[in-house]
Amino acid sequence: MYKAYHNEMKQKIKNLILQAAERAHQKGELPSSEFPSIDIEEPKLEEHGDFSTNAAMIMASVQRMPPRKIAEAVLRNLDNSEGMISGMEIAGPGFMNFFIHTAFWYPVLREIFEADTRYGFSDLGKGKKVQVEFVSANPTGPLHVGHGRGAAVGDSIGNILSFCGYDVSKEYYINDSGRQIQTLGRSVFLRYKQLFGENIPFPEDCYQGDYIIELAKTIREEKGGGLLECGEDTAIGCAARFAAESIMKGIRNDLEAFGVRFDSWFSEQSLYDSGKVDAVIRDFRNRKIIYESDGAGWFRTTDYGDEKDRVVVRSSGQTTYFASDIAYHQDKFDRGFERIIDVWGADHHGYMPRMKAAIEAGGHDRNQFEVILVQLVNLLRGGVPVAMSTRAGEFVTLSDVIKEVGRDAARFLFLTRHYDSPLDFDLELAKKKTNENPVFYVQYVHARISSIVLKAREKGMENEAEDEAAVAMLKEPEEIRLIKTMARYPEVVRCSVEFMEPHRITFYLMDLAASFHAYYNKHRVLTDEPVLSRGRLYLVSAVKKVIRNGLTLLGVGAPEKM
RNA sequence: GCGCCUGUAGCUCAGCUGGAUAGAGCAACGGACUUCUAAUCCGUAGGUCGCAGGUUCGAAUCCUGCCAGGCGCGCCA
Known part of the structure; x- marks a missing residue:
């Protein structure tokens, strides 16, 4: 395994200190032979040397001596015959500071040239199979800035894991089933009917964006008035399929333009088609993890730390989104992933306990499943918030942002904050060349x-x-x-x-x-x-x-x- | 009401799982282009780490309680 030179130096200093302490003990300068594990750190201030350690302070209680006295004994016995250390001192309450001889820094350059694109690599992952799932936006509308942040974070985490020796697969989960797709179909079909002059109201619970009208127009161009004659249900189904496919295509393009590549695109519907959702429900029912109440099937997630039980089968007989999600995550393990990472918007955090429950009920360690909760993005222009309302269908899309500020600026800026803290994304600032x-x-x-x-x-x-x-x-x-x-x-x-x-x-x-x-x-x-x-x-x-x-x-x- | 996240310079944020005098950038002020790209650099100033306790040699960091903001608490996804 490739070992970073820097790390080697740290290790070397640690060993020198431990040897020195041992020697001091043999000479009777330190009473105890017990040396707790010590940390070598890099001080913030240059005056404090290249490396420093709090070892003497940690040892104080065992040695029953003041830290500075211990430090003196250690440094007195430190073997610097190699000449790596150009100076050492005792500072503050008992820190030992070490200055490294200039010549001992030069090998870093050679290391960089030899490793080249692999410089910084480590074998931490040891080839472990890990999956990172991110974005996974519903195919009911274009990606917005929030998705962009999720994409930047997820993609980058995938890159870093892969760089560190993990066998990484990046996946996008397509929610191409269920109620929201139904709503999408209904929205498009209603707009479609309006295009043919039908004077009908457009309900509030439908998708409001202009892109719905565009989709309706495209259908009209391709199929004329055909959908008006095939019965409402088939028409809506047809509109839904068409719209979802078309929106997905747009999402793929946006992500491509953003430089994000997925290894796989996983369809929710495929879990129903293959019977995996039914299989999991059956299994959980047999194991009494799912019980019946009020005509619905409840998953006893409280057994696994959730605050209340959750419905997986509605009294109508339809499954909930959660049901397919259980099957989906089960399937991830079936595919051999040992570590599963989901990148979610922070507004989904309430979903985490039940998902952890699903992992455990499925026979896996809850720690194999990790969730990265990415906080929301506030879009600004010159310091002024940009009005965005998903409900009214008014929002700046990711694609707009990429076109305006460029892919690199967008990606980099999304990563200038810990994912845990909210991010102000200023379009004007992103374009500034200062x-x-x-x-x-x-x-x-x-x-x-x-x-x-x-x-x-x-x-x-x-x-x-x-x-x-x-x-x-x-x-x-x-x-x-x-x-x-x-x-x-x-x-x-x-x-x-x-x-x-x-x-x-x-x-x-x-x-x-x-x-x-x-x-x-x-x-x-x-x-x-x-x-x-x-x-x-x-x-x-x-x-x-x-x-x-x-x-x-x-x-x-x-x-x-x- | 309960749960999660956040609170650090005027603004936007770091702070390496407990270390030394809490750091950057922007904004403010003062300087540096006959040079390999000034999309840059150098200097000055700026703080009760939300508040109050606790743990210990030592707390922005860990624990408890408050305060403020964001989000979540569906047979939605």
Whole structure:
């Protein structure tokens, strides 16, 4: 397994400390031989060194000594014969701070070049099959901005999982069955009738958007007045099928334009057709997990921590949405996924306990099923909220947003917040080409470096070749800072996958970009000194790779020119 | 009423499962282009981490109670 250099350094320091503590104990400087597990962390402030540890404070109670005394004993016995540590100190209440010799940072660059697109990779997933289901919007209308955020988060989480060694499948669940499809058909059919001059009211519980009228017109073009003659039920069914298919096609196009690719599109109806819904209900009935009351079939979800039992079979005999959802998630496990991740809008959070119940009742561990609840998006234009009403059918669609601000800006901005906090998405800001807009700020780094590399090529310089003498020329504080920041990247990716938080990558990239721009403004890469230039070219080429890798995980492009 | 989420600089947000003097960006003010892209950089200023307790060497972070905002509590999806 590929092991990040940064991590190795941490581990090394940890071992040095433990060895030193052991030695101190043998010499009688520390009373106890018991050394609790210690953490090596990276201090926020540069003055506090490259690594630091609270080990002495943790040991204080066991050793029955003041932390600073313990730290003194440890540092006195620390073996730095390798020369990796250029300085150590005891600070504050008992922190031990370590400064790493510059030369020990250089190997990071080589690591980046060797790993290239795989830099930051880890084998955390070990090939485990995991499914990420996201968007899954009903085919009753176009995608809106909220779906866009879900798409950005879900897709990125999928990318990160896959980058970290999981066998990932991204799936879209199509709710092509049930009542809302019926309503869709009715809406379109009524508009259709209106087109033929029938003066009939359009009910409030129908879909209000103009796209319904468009669909009705298309049917008229293709089939003329044929639907008027085949009886209401068949006509509505026909309109529903046509509308759902057509809307789904639009959704697929929007997602394609957004750079989101699904491995599979799963139809709800197929669960009924294959009998899987009936099978699950039968099974749960046999196992007394479903009981009858008031003529309906109730799933005893309270046995699994839900606050009340839920209906799966209505007294009319029809199943609820929940019923097919149970079958659906069952099916996910049947397909061999060991980990199931659903990305939902936060307004569905009340649905989580019953879904967890379904997982457990189906014989699986509730922890195998994870839900990412994405908070809502407030769409703004120049700071002013954009009026949106789904009921009235007035909303800005995802497609509108992509057309206006571009795919990269939209995706990146959706990932500039923890999914858990609501997001203000400002259309004007998304288009701005200043560093108010973090997308271009990060992409600009890539473009700037590309331009340097191009210039260097014209001069006959090669940027990929490793040259120890050249690398050794990197002595400026801004250069070392860049290397250190890049050394942190694998750790960022690891945390990002562990907590399934893509925004960590976003923030990291903004940080790396800031370090680069500062460097760029202060120092020239291509100078009169060939060796120095080669070293710097090597450095910025590494930055270019890390930026590209990070953007790729977010599904954002890394342009050569801007 | 019950449940979930949120509350950090004027604004928008980070804060690595308990660490040191709480960090960015924007807005404000003052500077930097004869240079590899100024879509950039440098500097200044800005805080009772919603409030009150508790846990301990140490709390923005964990626990309890309040306050404010958002969302959810259907034989809807």
